[in-house]
Amino acid sequence: MLGREEWLPLARKLDWDYSYVREDEVFPEVISGRPWLPHSEWKDWEESFKTSYREYVDNQYEKDMAVQAVHDAVGRIENVQKLALPWLNSLKVHAAALPLAEFTGVIGNLRGARFGRDSAWRTMATFGALDEYRHTQIPLLLFHRLLRLDSQFDWAHKFYHTNNWFAVAARHFFDEVTVGQNAIEFHVATNVVLETGFTNLQFVGLASLARESSDHMFERMVTSIQTDEARHAQIGHPVLATVMKHDPKYAQYLVDKWFWRNWRLFSILTGLSIDYLTAPDQRPYSFKEFMEEWIIDQFLRTLDEFGLEKPWYWDLLLDELEIYHHMIYASAYSYRATLWFNFVIPGPAERKWLRQKYPKYWDDMDAVWEQISERWRTVGPGPANELAVHGTAMPTFCDLCQLPLSAGTPRKNTARVLVHDGRKYIFCSEPCHWIFLHEPERYASHKDVVKRVLSGEAPAQLPSLLTDYFNLTPDTWGKDVHHGDYEWLRTRKDSAA
Amino acid sequence: MFIMVITSGSEPEKTLPLSVGRKFMPIPLYGFLQGDTVGLLILAEEAETIQALARKLQDAASLRVRSKDRIQVVYNDKTMDPAMTVAQAGLQALDRFDVISG
Numbered sequence: 119m120l121g122r123e124e125w126l127p128l129a130r131k132l133d134w135d136y137s138y139v140r141e142d143e144v145f146p147e148v149i150s151g152r153p154w155l156p157h158s159e160w161k162d163w164e165e166s167f168k169t170s171y172r173e174y175v176d177n178q179y180e181k182d183m184a185v186q187a188v189h190d191a192v193g194r195i196e197n198v199q200k201l202a203l204p205w206l207n208s209l210k211v212h213a214a215a216l217p218l219a220e221f222t223g224v225i226g227n228l229r230g231a232r233f234g235r236d237s238a239w240r241t242m243a244t245f246g247a248l249d250e251y252r253h254t255q256i257p258l259l260l261f262h263r264l265l266r267l268d269s270q271f272d273w274a275h276k277f278y279h280t281n282n283w284f285a286v287a288a289r290h291f292f293d294e295v296t297v298g299q300n301a302i303e304f305h306v307a308t309n310v311v312l313e314t315g316f317t318n319l320q321f322v323g324l325a326s327l328a329r330e331s332s333d334h335m336f337e338r339m340v341t342s343i344q345t346d347e348a349r350h351a352q353i354g355h356p357v358l359a360t361v362m363k364h365d366p367k368y369a370q371y372l373v374d375k376w377f378w379r380n381w382r383l384f385s386i387l388t389g390l391s392i393d394y395l396t397a398p399d400q401r402p403y404s405f406k407e408f409m410e411e412w413i414i415d416q417f418l419r420t421l422d423e424f425g426l427e428k429p430w431y432w433d434l435l436l437d438e439l440e441i442y443h444h445m446i447y448a449s450a451y452s453y454r455a456t457l458w459f460n461f462v463i464p465g466p467a468e469r470k471w472l473r474q475k476y477p478k479y480w481d482d483m484d485a486v487w488e489q490i491s492e493r494w495r496t497v498g499p500g501p502a503n504e505l506a507v508h509g510t511a512m513p514t515f516c517d518l519c520q521l522p523l524s525a526g527t528p529r530k531n532t533a534r535v536l537v538h539d540g541r542k543y544i545f546c547s548e549p550c551h552w553i554f555l556h557e558p559e560r561y562a563s564h565k566d567v568v569k570r571v572l573s574g575e576a577p578a579q580l581p582s583l584l585t586d587y588f589n590l591t592p593d594t595w596g597k598d599v600h601h602g603d604y605e606w607l608r609t610r611k612d613s614a615a
Numbered sequence: 616m617f618i619m620v621i622t623s624g625s626e627p628e629k630t631l632p633l634s635v636g637r638k639f640m641p642i643p644l645y646g647f648l649q650g651d652t653v654g655l656l657i658l659a660e661e662a663e664t665i666q667a668l669a670r671k672l673q674d675a676a677s678l679r680v681r682s683k684d685r686i687q688v689v690y691n692d693k694t695m696d697p698a699m700t701v702a703q704a705g706l707q708a709l710d711r712f713d714v715i716s717g
Contacts, residue, residue: 249634449653486650486652
């Protein structure tokens, strides 16, 4: 019987020459990806961390047992009830956005497991698919149990099956990056950019936030997921290296495009959680500090490793670190009934903290919060007044990222209109516009929520839009955590100076 | 106050459902009010003035932005005459217009 060191190379490298079909028929470019190269160009594909199926199963078993043990110890309803209300709503955001997005990762990895160009790549992608199953099942299981505590946790499974505007945006992203993607672009976009660039580090940051918030269940869950990510994220690196060798311009495009698309979604999920939905005394850093220390530095090192340039929009991205998620949060607060989780207004102490962390544009954001606070003062607190402190006109969305037109600053929104093939499109920013122009055939027929309403596909009246199209109910749609009843709002003007 | 998605302002009675039977079809526009955090869909009437259009956007964004008396409407990088009508200004469906401090 062969020992591990003899058997593993045989099992990993099991390629052969085809005699009845051509190689480009077994691995068509449309689904394997470009540049299409003969296997001789891929045969040296190597993952840096090698594992056998038996080792994989043993490791995953141990990790699952550790998650279960932490859940048994601190994951009961009564433990979750002790968490701060804003953090509980950060959990609801992740409960919805995470599990089925991970499931789309199963599909993407299975595409790599069949259409990846070397057997070692295909073997690793098979493990990657098993990982993503795990990342679907664990949060679904854990968050489902919280349904007894709060019906908004129903969105853990429901979110991607709705036409809620944020689900439309998230689905637009994940459908492209995973479900409908060829093997090469999937592994570059997912492993190199999404996982190495964002989620691998995001999970470290989220675990830290969860620990500070005394949420040891969530901390253990994301830590456990992160250990899988760190392993399967390595698939993309030898893929990108080969693309870089044969078509560096295309490699640069893929990285530029996907870093921007990831940034858009990531800044909302993580930016809101760090800067608004974690109690101020439990924030280990601001979102901007987290980005600068963990994401930006790491990404620049990755670019350097491959001989890639910084994306052309780099200065714009650094400027967005100061403001984009703040624009989104204030907009979402004022349209909170369109979402499935609850919000909190930053009070004077938090606004002072935000001003210190984000001095460049905070004056403009402070004016917005002052105005919203003034509305609560005028109508008074209470659940009955929620809709009196809510937006009245329809917010608008980008035709690329499908997120609200909230880019730029309050002084100058960067939305831009494009006429393409006789149809009018609007984009939140120059990079979204640029991505559309590179692949209009991929994006042109998709309708954002505004155009669905204007065409009669979605209801024009908000109550119907919320219930019939966004799948919300009065019980589950988003509200102010305190229904406007803040001590600081009752007692004095909320000057954050 | 009850909220409506498609509105000509913050008053529910001004709601403009996109249905047949109206004498004039409204023109959907992307409105950006300086000081706001998101663009809004504003339904314009061909015959209404630029000044009225600006007021409509200010009303729609009043939860987040305090209304100002001195404002300007900018369309295609040009400042519009407030007395001009939407039709005279040439605003077409799904165009962008901005309301800025004047």
